[in-house]
Amino acid sequence: MLKRSKSAVSALGLLLLAGTAFAQDAEPIRLGVLEDQSGDFALATIGKVHAIRLAAEEINAAGGIDGRPLELVEYDTQSDNTRYQEFMRRVLQRDKVDAVFAGFSSASREAYRPIVNQFDGLAFYNNQYEGGVCDANMIVTGAVPEQQFSTLLPYMIEKYGPNVYTIAADYNFGQISAEWVRNIVAENGGSMVGEEFIPLGVSQFSQTIQNIQGAKPDFVVTLLVGTAQSSYYEQAGAANLNLPMASSVNVGQGYEHRRFTPPSLKDMYATVNYVEEIDSPASKAFVEKFRAKFPDEPYINQEASNSYAAVYLYKQLVERAKSTGLGDIRKVIAAGDVCVDAPGGQMCIDPKSQHVSHTIHLAHVTGDHSIEFPAKWDAIKPYWLGEAGCDLTESDPSAQYTPSNPPPAKG
Amino acid sequence: MDVFNLIFSFLYQFGDAFAFLVLSACGLAVIFGMMGVINLAHGEFIMCGAYVSTSAAQAGLPLALAIVAGAVAAGIAGMVVELLVIRPLYQRPLDTIVATWGISMIVTQGTLIVLGPSMQGVGTPFGSFAMGGYSYSAYRVLLMAAAVGTLGLLWLMFTRTRFGLLSRATIQVPHVAEAMGVNTNLIYSLTFGLGAALAGLAGGLYAPTMTLVPTMGASFMVEAFVTVVVGGADIFLGTAPAAVVLGVIKAALTGWQGQLAGQIGLLIAVIVVIRILPRGISGKILKERA
Numbered sequence: 284m285l286k287r288s289k290s291a292v293s294a295l296g297l298l299l300l301a302g303t304a305f306a307q308d309a310e311p312i313r314l315g316v317l318e319d320q321s322g323d324f325a326l327a328t329i330g331k332v333h334a335i336r337l338a339a340e341e342i343n344a345a346g347g348i349d350g351r352p353l354e355l356v357e358y359d360t361q362s363d364n365t366r367y368q369e370f371m372r373r374v375l376q377r378d379k380v381d382a383v384f385a386g387f388s389s390a391s392r393e394a395y396r397p398i399v400n401q402f403d404g405l406a407f408y409n410n411q412y413e414g415g416v417c418d419a420n421m422i423v424t425g426a427v428p429e430q431q432f433s434t435l436l437p438y439m440i441e442k443y444g445p446n447v448y449t450i451a452a453d454y455n456f457g458q459i460s461a462e463w464v465r466n467i468v469a470e471n472g473g474s475m476v477g478e479e480f481i482p483l484g485v486s487q488f489s490q491t492i493q494n495i496q497g498a499k500p501d502f503v504v505t506l507l508v509g510t511a512q513s514s515y516y517e518q519a520g521a522a523n524l525n526l527p528m529a530s531s532v533n534v535g536q537g538y539e540h541r542r543f544t545p546p547s548l549k550d551m552y553a554t555v556n557y558v559e560e561i562d563s564p565a566s567k568a569f570v571e572k573f574r575a576k577f578p579d580e581p582y583i584n585q586e587a588s589n590s591y592a593a594v595y596l597y598k599q600l601v602e603r604a605k606s607t608g609l610g611d612i613r614k615v616i617a618a619g620d621v622c623v624d625a626p627g628g629q630m631c632i633d634p635k636s637q638h639v640s641h642t643i644h645l646a647h648v649t650g651d652h653s654i655e656f657p658a659k660w661d662a663i664k665p666y667w668l669g670e671a672g673c674d675l676t677e678s679d680p681s682a683q684y685t686p687s688n689p690p691p692a693k694g
Numbered sequence: 695m696d697v698f699n700l701i702f703s704f705l706y707q708f709g710d711a712f713a714f715l716v717l718s719a720c721g722l723a724v725i726f727g728m729m730g731v732i733n734l735a736h737g738e739f740i741m742c743g744a745y746v747s748t749s750a751a752q753a754g755l756p757l758a759l760a761i762v763a764g765a766v767a768a769g770i771a772g773m774v775v776e777l778l779v780i781r782p783l784y785q786r787p788l789d790t791i792v793a794t795w796g797i798s799m800i801v802t803q804g805t806l807i808v809l810g811p812s813m814q815g816v817g818t819p820f821g822s823f824a825m826g827g828y829s830y831s832a833y834r835v836l837l838m839a840a841a842v843g844t845l846g847l848l849w850l851m852f853t854r855t856r857f858g859l860l861s862r863a864t865i866q867v868p869h870v871a872e873a874m875g876v877n878t879n880l881i882y883s884l885t886f887g888l889g890a891a892l893a894g895l896a897g898g899l900y901a902p903t904m905t906l907v908p909t910m911g912a913s914f915m916v917e918a919f920v921t922v923v924v925g926g927a928d929i930f931l932g933t934a935p936a937a938v939v940l941g942v943i944k945a946a947l948t949g950w951q952g953q954l955a956g957q958i959g960l961l962i963a964v965i966v967v968i969r970i971l972p973r974g975i976s977g978k979i980l981k982e983r984a
Contacts, residue, residue: 321803323909326811453954479952486904486913489710489834490948490956493703496828510812510907517903521818521831542905544817581810 309347311354312607314339314597315374317385317395322362323484323509324387327536330587331409332357333577335384338594340576348598349605356380362387364394371395375402381607382407382597384590388508389413389456393683396421400681405609407597409589411531411556413459414638414665415684417673419613423638424589424596424630428463429667431531431554434643434660436467436504439529439552444501445473450491450515451506453480459685460506460531466686476500486511488518495524502527505551513539520547527552534558535585540652551648556641557588557627560654569626585627592625596632596639599623617676629662635674638665699826707949710834712941713841716933717900718914719921720844721893723933725886727922728865730787731780735794736893736918737911738801743768743894744901744910745809751816757902764898765891772890776883784882798911805908813906833903840899841937844892849930861885920960924967926974935975939963 316335319328339353347353356378358370367386374380375398382405386392389412399406399420407422414427440447447468451457457480465475477498479491495503505528507515516539527550533539535555540548559570559582569591573583599621604611615621622631628642645658672690673680684690718740725733747764751757775797783790820832852858863871864881872878896914904910921940925932943963948956971978 321806323912325806325909326907329811481953482957484913484916485953485957486910487710487714489831490707490945491953493707493828494949494952510905510909511913514904517815517818517905518831521822521833521903523822523824523829523831525829542812542814544815547817579810581812 309351311352312348312601313354313356313378313380314594315370315378315380315383315385316355316357317360317367317370317374317383318357319362319387319391320359323511324362326510327584327586328387330580330582330584331384331387331590333580334573334583334587334591335594337573337576338591341572342594342598349602353594353598360385360391364388364391367391367395368398371398371406375399375404381405381601384409384593386410387586388454389459390454392416393455396681403609405612407593409593410586411535411589413456413463413685414667415459416682417636417668417675417679417684417690418681419637419675419679420609420681421637422593422596422616422632423636423665424593425586426531426554426556426641426643427638427665427667428460428467428531430556430641430643430663430665432460432463432467434658434663435529435531435552435554435645436464436473437471438645438658439502439527440468440471440473443527446476446499446501447473447504448477448495448498448500448502449475449504449506450479450481450495451504452508452512453482454508456508456532457481457506461504462686464504464506481507481512483509484511486514488515489522491515492519492522492524495519495526500526502529504528505530506532508532510537513537513542516543516547516551520544520549526550529553534646534648534654538582538584540648540654541582543652545652546650548648548652549650553646553648554643555585555627555646556630556643557585557625558644558646558654559583560646561627561644561656563627565624565628566626588626592623592630595623596621596630613675631662633665633669634676636665636668637675638668640664696826699828702825703828704945704949706830706835707945708941709838711944711948712937713834713837714900715917715921715937715940715944716841716845717837717896718918719925719933719937720848720929721889721891721896722918722922723925723929724889724892726919727925727927727929727932729784729882729885729889731783731790731794731886732787733794733889734791734915735775735798735801737913737915738798739768739772739890739893739911740897740900740914741801741805741908741911742771743897744904744906745805745813745897746894747898748813748816748901748906752814757816757819761895761898761901764901765895768894768897769887769891772893773883773887775890776886780886781879781882802908802911809908811907815904815906816902818902831903837899844895845930845934848892852929857881857884916957917960920964922974923964924974926971926976926978928976928980931979932974932976939975 360366384407409424411425451461530553534553600612603615617634619634630639643660643663722736743764746767747760750760750763818833822829864878925936943959944956947959
């Protein structure tokens with residue numbers, strides 16, 4: 284694959300000083316922002332950068348974090364894993380930021396995570412993903428499989444039937460998520476009739492569609508990532524595949540229902556912790572603020588909401604710790620009561636895994652591509668890591684676990 | 695009955711892969727295969743065709759005309775690029791890599807900044823048809839016909855028109871052509887424009903079936919380069935047979951083991967061909983003929 288890389292490094296040091304509200308000696312808190320503002324993932328991640336800018340502006344207008352202004356240090360990681368490593372070193376070593384908000388794809392998170400460990404920094408990963416990262420240097424505000432699939436798959440099996448076909452992006456996210464799907468389908472009395480992994484960047488799905496038709500599933504789990512792979516929906520619609528779909532990653536991230544002509548996403552069900560269609564006062568207020576600052580934003584997705592809420596989580600952590608030191612912040616997390624009201628519902632940090640609980644909304648795409656919410660689950664905890672034996676309050680393995688590779692039993 | 699369905703579904707999948715390979719590669723075969731310019735901005739000409747044809751279709755133009763408009767727009771863009779950037783680089787193929795790569799990055803990022811991260815598509819026309827338990831998209835059959843039709847028209851253009859004659863003469867022996875009174879600068883420009891227009895045509899034809907984003911051209915690049923490298927310099931003796939061979943490999947492997955196997959198959963095919971036929975299929979045929 285030809286990658287666009289090198290050069291064109293847009294290093295934007297954004298000073299978001301609202302007026303002159305801060306005392307002369309208040310040293311800014313510096314927040315590194317490493318997100319893909321160009322390349323294959325930019326569509327889903329530009330909104331995250333905007334959300335972080337919005338939150339920083341609000342916080343600075345209201346007096347900053349503990350009286351100190353919040354300053355953003357932004358780099359465009361270009362949907363390229365090596366850029367993540369390069370810029371993660373730069374923000375931690377040269378820019379000396381206090382915390383970093385970084386990453387869309389799981390491949391890029393795993394690329395930068397060892398560097399955060401090496402410099403003992405603090406990174407927020409504000410993205411839904413395949414779960415399992417047990418690392419004291421990371422706080423994960425995105426939803427994980429036990430939150431998304433343990434709600435979604437029983438609903439789908441009951442409504443449409445037990446035969447499931449998974450198509451997933453072929454890298455750590457897709458592979459591990461597909462493992463979760465297999466396990467949860469089996470636990471709920473369903474069976475897998477097929478599974479296919481699609482390399483990132485593939486855009487032609489004719490044969491895949493035919494393979495699905497041959498296997499006759501009751502519904503298809505789509506775990507497609509990147510803009511090239513989202514061509515699947517248009518092509519499946521054109522071939523009249525006409526099967527219900529379930530996803531942990533589509534709609535909430537890439538707003539496929541807005542980009543493709545109806546009815547290609549008809550009967551897509553996705554479990555999200557936020558999408559802009561959520562009809563609650565908090566969500567409406569968030570959409571209004573967001574569009575006031577970024578009127579051309581095509582869609583306010585789940586990851587934008589997570590990023591926005593994460594800035595407020597960080598604010599609360601620093602103010603309660605009275606420090607930006609990782610040790611002090613983790614003492615506050617260990618108290619177990621760090622919560623914010625995010626646009627989609629309350630989020631609380633789980634001290635064992637440093638993941639957050641979410642309100643999970645079931646988004647159903649109708650024939651005309653509007654969204655309805657047939658179900659909602661409150662305060663769904665990221666329980667799996669803690670139950671499997673990850674406890675960051677006691678030890679920090681800095682590892683990623685999966686159901687087939689759980690944390691080692693304590694001996 | 696079952697055998698018939700099996701054969702039909704394989705032919706459909708083969709035709710689908712063949713159409714994608716031919717349409718992706720035609721423009722590159724002219725610019726890279728014939729002219730020797732290693733055009734890394736090929737995908738951006740495709741994207742240009744897709745964006746222009748979609749905008750035209752949304753403005754109310756019938757889809758067929760909109761696709762032609764996309765091809766024309768990409769062709770004009772190609773002639774501008776040829777005039778401003780490529781012209782001094784004809785004897786420096788490695789430098790064309792850097793120049794066209796730069797154009798590619800500028801266009802991709804410029805589109806992202808100016809037009810945003812995505813564009814609403816027009817939807818695939820003509821619906822679907824069913825055969826033996828499977829349903830197929832009718833538009834993709836039209837894409838197969840378009841691929842064959844494009845090859846036919848190109849053959850007529852290069853062998854039966856004065857432009858085709860002058861173009862082949864200019865590229866084979868530029869100084870003699872110039873001495874005979876051919877305006878070689880104009881011919882270079884038109885030939886490059888033709889290659890870009892073919893890329894735009896591919897973009898226009900595939901636009902209704904794909905996600906429209908600034909980076910969409912990248913997903914055509916592997917198939918385009920693999921086909922042109924396997925085929926060699928000649929479009930008719932190279933690109934067409936290469937697309938047949940690669941189409942069979944891709945359809946068979948994807949049907950058997952999924953998309954990953956299909957991609958691996960394409961890349962292994964190109965490695966094998968480079969090893970045993972360094973000048974591609976057409977180089978082999980032309981050598982034997984000589």
